[in-house]
Structures are given as C-alpha cells and as structure tokens.
Amino acid sequence: MEELKLIQENLFRQLSPFRRYLSEEIDWSDRLIAVKGARGTGKTTLLLQRIKFDLSEEDRTRALYVTLDDLYFLENTLIQLATEFSLSGGKFLFLDEVHKYPRWSRELKLIYDRFPSLFVVFTSSSMLDILSGESDLSRRAVSYTLQELSYREFLALELESELPVFSFEELINQHQEISQLLKEKLEYPLKHFEDYLFFGAYPYFKENRKTYSQKLLQTLMLIIENDMNAVENISFEESRKIKKLLMAIAQSAPFTPNISKLSERLGMNRKSLLNAIRLLGRADLVIELFKSTTGIGVFTKPEKLYLHNSNIIYAMDGKNFNMGAVRETFFANQVSKNETLHLADKADFLVNKKYVFEVGGKSKTGKQIPDSANAYIVRDQIEFGTAKTIPLWLFGFLY
Numbered sequence: 001m002e003e004l005k006l007i008q009e010n011l012f013r014q015l016s017p018f019r020r021y022l023s024e025e026i027d028w029s030d031r032l033i034a035v036k037g038a039r040g041t042g043k044t045t046l047l048l049q050r051i052k053f054d055l056s057e058e059d060r061t062r063a064l065y066v067t068l069d070d071l072y073f074l075e076n077t078l079i080q081l082a083t084e085f086s087l088s089g090g091k092f093l094f095l096d097e098v099h100k101y102p103r104w105s106r107e108l109k110l111i112y113d114r115f116p117s118l119f120v121v122f123t124s125s126s127m128l129d130i131l132s133g134e135s136d137l138s139r140r141a142v143s144y145t146l147q148e149l150s151y152r153e154f155l156a157l158e159l160e161s162e163l164p165v166f167s168f169e170e171l172i173n174q175h176q177e178i179s180q181l182l183k184e185k186l187e188y189p190l191k192h193f194e195d196y197l198f199f200g201a202y203p204y205f206k207e208n209r210k211t212y213s214q215k216l217l218q219t220l221m222l223i224i225e226n227d228m229n230a231v232e233n234i235s236f237e238e239s240r241k242i243k244k245l246l247m248a249i250a251q252s253a254p255f256t257p258n259i260s261k262l263s264e265r266l267g268m269n270r271k272s273l274l275n276a277i278r279l280l281g282r283a284d285l286v287i288e289l290f291k292s293t294t295g296i297g298v299f300t301k302p303e304k305l306y307l308h309n310s311n312i313i314y315a316m317d318g319k320n321f322n323m324g325a326v327r328e329t330f331f332a333n334q335v336s337k338n339e340t341l342h343l344a345d346k347a348d349f350l351v352n353k354k355y356v357f358e359v360g361g362k363s364k365t366g367k368q369i370p371d372s373a374n375a376y377i378v379r380d381q382i383e384f385g386t387a388k389t390i391p392l393w394l395f396g397f398l399y
Helices: 002-013 043-054 078-087 104-114 151-159 168-173 175-186 193-199 212-232 236-252 259-266 270-282 310-317 323-335 392-397
Strands: 032-037 063-067 092-096 119-125 142-146 286-289 304-307 341-343 349-351 355-360 375-379 389-391
Touching: 002 043, 002 063, 032 043, 043 063, 043 092, 043 119, 078 092, 078 104, 104 119, 119 212, 151 193, 151 392, 168 175, 168 392, 175 389, 175 392, 193 212, 193 310, 193 392, 212 236, 212 310, 236 259, 236 270, 236 304, 236 310, 259 270, 270 286, 286 323, 286 341, 304 310, 304 323, 310 323, 323 349, 323 355, 323 392, 375 392, 389 392
Parallel strands: 032 119, 032 142, 063 092, 092 119, 355 375, 375 389
Antiparallel strands: 286 304, 341 349, 349 355
C-alpha cells in the first residue's frame, strides 16, 4: 500500500486547482458514491482534488486514491486493499476506473457492508450501469455523471475567472439582462466561443491545442476498443462495426438513421444496430433524440443522432463540417445536461415538452417556429438578443 501512497503524492504535485461543477453538487457525506463520465472529462482530477483541497490535514492522512488498472491488482484484490486500509485507520477510499476490475460490483458491496466507517468514492465509464452488476448497489451507491466542460467552465479555465451559472428558466426569461451582466464581466463574450466549439469540451485542451483533435480522436477509439469491451465485453469485430457506425453518423450529423440501409452497410441485424447506437449514447459519443410523442423502447430507433459535442465533429471531419450542425450540437449538448430534450415538429428542439427553439446563424429568421409565447430563435454570432431571440453562447452558462 505504501507504493500506492507514493503514486498519490506524485499525482498531487501535478494537480490543477480548477474545479469542475460537479465538485459542489456531490453530497460527500454518502458512504458510497459513483462518479460516471466519458474519458477525459476530469473524473480522476475530481477525486484527487477532493483529497488535497477539501479534506482536513488529519483526514488527508487517512485517504487513499488508487486506479483499478494498477499492477497492484494483478496480485491483490480490492477487498484485500480495503481490509488492510481500514485496519490501518483508513477512512476515505477513492477508486478510479472500477469498470476495469472484473469483480467491482460484488467487492464494492462487500466493502460497504463490512466497513461501515469507510467512505468510498469510485469512478467509471459513463457506459457502466452500476445497478446491473452481479451485486445490487441500488440501495447503497449514489450516482453522479460528469459531463464535458460547459462554455462557462471553458472560460473559467481559460481566463481564470469565476462566472455565474443560470437556470434554464432564468436564461430564457432574463437573457437580455444576463447578456449585459456577462458582457461587463467578459467584455467580448463571443471572442472565445469559436475556440470552445473547436477544442473546449475537455480539460486537456490546456496541454496542447495543436494536437488536441488528434488526441480526442485517439480517445474516441479507446472508448470503443477498451471501455466498451470492459463494460459490455464486445468483440473486436463488433468494435470495428461500431467505429464505422460512428463515422457514418459523423459524416451526416445530424443523422437521421435508416436502419435497413445501415444494417446492410455495416453487416448488422436490426437488434445489433440499435444496441450499437445505444452504446454510443451511453458512452457520451452521440446524443439520441426522439419526438415527445414517441415511446422509447429497446427496439425504437431515434429520429436523429447528433455527435455528443462539437469538438467530436471537428476531430472526426474537420474539413467538411456543417456549421449549422455545430450550432445545433452545442445547443443539444449544453441543454440536455439538466433539461429534457426532444425534436420539435416545426423547429429544431422541444425543451421540457414546453419550449420550442430554432437554432441558426445571426441572420436566422423565425419563419420555422410556431406563433407561440414559448417559441424562440437562438442565433449565433450575436452578443445580445431581443424578446424572442436568444444568443447561442448564453446556453453555455447552464452549468
């Protein structure tokens, strides 16, 4: 265990002080906490920051961070680690990437039941269903999901500036006042927006912007090749087909799937194809959208598929991207984090089954939206809106 402590101390020396939104939303008093999210969103940093910045000096000596793909677990089990740690006075156990450990569900249940004074926080792939493991954790674990950076968080990281969060209702009802408030804080609120769309969704953009898209593309492949295999035990041939599916979506996003044609093109039957689409959704690689009147079941195909964020569009098809798709993807990504999102009948999106939005450039008109008090135009490349027109960039301040 001493080697694990040394690794932890080394990681502390490289730790960023920038805090993600989720660090304030988690109720850390729960004894078993799951933090899910896609690769690169900052789950590891979240755990390490909790130890270094939030625990008292005494509690830090009783805390341990470990990743479950460490060589330590070739000869030791998780339950052995927890037993030794607890007997030596340990209190806070932080476990990274539990989906890479084959008996994660059973041993976490044993740890929870055997060591009532131990607080455990674990991270996993966004695909992992913590309720579907071999042991039921539904009454024990509280689950949170860490989404990609919002535009607000990107600005906070880029400019080292604290910026406010607004609720969806505040934003649509008070967007003119909010625009003015943010204009005073940022001076040029649109200046960094294009940068965010290109490379701002994941915190590692700070490492090297020139190779960011290449690194993101490699990350996408690792999710399909490694994480999906770890969680769903998919074969190499299946992973190749899922890569082809993702590429097909990227080339035509927003993508309206024709299941028959896709099945023939990819050599997958309907059930396997729909399961592959669901996997991409669970992996936070695509956003599945349905109409509000559509019942969603295992065999129901989504009406449209968006890539999960605009950075993925650029990484996968940087020369041929459609700016309209980029704008719609940004809106869908930021809004769907806390709100219910559907396709609208006569516009782009229906939010919370009440508000209708048409998304476009600065010359976008309202011809496509219904004459309703709850219908809005969302325009890119404008700093301020009017009563029924809201700047696109503002939707980056919802979390």
